[in-house]
Amino acid sequence: MKKLIVGIVSLLLAGCLGYPKNVEPVKGFELEKYLGKWYEIARLDHSFERNLEQISAEYSVREDGGVRVKNRGFSIKEKKWNEVVGKAYFVGEPDEGYLKVSFLGPFYGSYVIFELDQNDYQYAFVSGPNKSYLWFLSRTPTVSFELKEKFQKRAKALGYKTEELIWVKQK
Numbered sequence: 197m198k199k200l201i202v203g204i205v206s207l208l209l210a211g212c213l214g215y216p217k218n219v220e221p222v223k224g225f226e227l228e229k230y231l232g233k234w235y236e237i238a239r240l241d242h243s244f245e246r247n248l249e250q251i252s253a254e255y256s257v258r259e260d261g262g263v264r265v266k267n268r269g270f271s272i273k274e275k276k277w278n279e280v281v282g283k284a285y286f287v288g289e290p291d292e293g294y295l296k297v298s299f300l301g302p303f304y305g306s307y308v309i310f311e312l313d314q315n316d317y318q319y320a321f322v323s324g325p326n327k328s329y330l331w332f333l334s335r336t337p338t339v340s341f342e343l344k345e346k347f348q349k350r351a352k353a354l355g356y357k358t359e360e361l362i363w364v365k366q367k
Contacts, residue, residue, distance in 0.1 A: 213287060213296055215308040216327045218354050221294035222312045227263070229317045230309075231255045236269075236364045237319075237339055238332040238347065240357065247273045249365040253333065258283060265297055311350060321347060330356050337366035 215221070236251035245251065248269030256264045263284040271278050282299035284307060286292070293309030311321035319339065322331040332347045344363075352358045 213304060213306050214325050215294070215306055215310075215323055216325075216354070219308060219310045219323050219327075221288075221292045221308050221310060222314075223292060224314065225291050225293040225309065225312070226317075227257075227290060230312075230320075231257065231263075232335075234320070234333040234335060235337045235366055236331060237334050237344070237366075238330075238361045238363050240328060240330045240360055241362055242329070245269065247271055248278065250367055251364055255284075261285075263295065265299075267299075310354075319343060319347075321350060327354075327356050330361075 232255065234253045234255070236253070239245060239251075248271055251267070251269035254264075254266045254268075256266075258264045265282040265284050266279065267282070268277060268279045270276070280299050282297055284295040284297040287294045287296050287306075293312060295307040296304035297307045298304045306323070306325040308323040309320050310323055311319075313319045318335045320333045322333060323329060330351060332344075334343075348358045348361070351361075
């Protein structure tokens with residue numbers, strides 16, 4: 197758990213806000229449709245998620261109008277669940293998939309949804325403040341080969357190091 201928090205703090209301090217060149221947040225974003233549970237399908241490696249599998253994120257509305265973010269993953273080394281709760285707020289307009297997220301105090305990092313299944317919000321491609329942060333999220337713990345391929349092609353075209361992707365074991 198300590199490792200997870202230290203890693204998240206590192207992300208927030210290193211990147212802060214902003215997003216990578218050629219990456220644009222989705223427009224027409226609807227928070228109500230995004231709320232709920234998402235499974236991490238793939239990511240680039242970071243110490244705060246290292247050796248974790250069965251990773252998920254749950255989003256719900258906070259009393260202050262922000263978003264409650266609960267990240268959870270099973271540590272294969274420690275043989276236990278790690279969980280951390282944070283908060284997120286829109287950076288610009290609420291119909292743009294660009295939020296700032298914090299897991300510790302006043303430090304925020306970017307959460308940029310750059311592709312989203314606009315029909316029923318079944319998958320999302322998410323970036324952090326730079327191209328060393330990348331996630332593929334899905335409403336289901338597994339996805340089709342075609343969707344994995346779509347994610348890889350889109351991320352590679354934007355300049356992410358797709359050869360370094362970690363495909364998360366979801367059990």
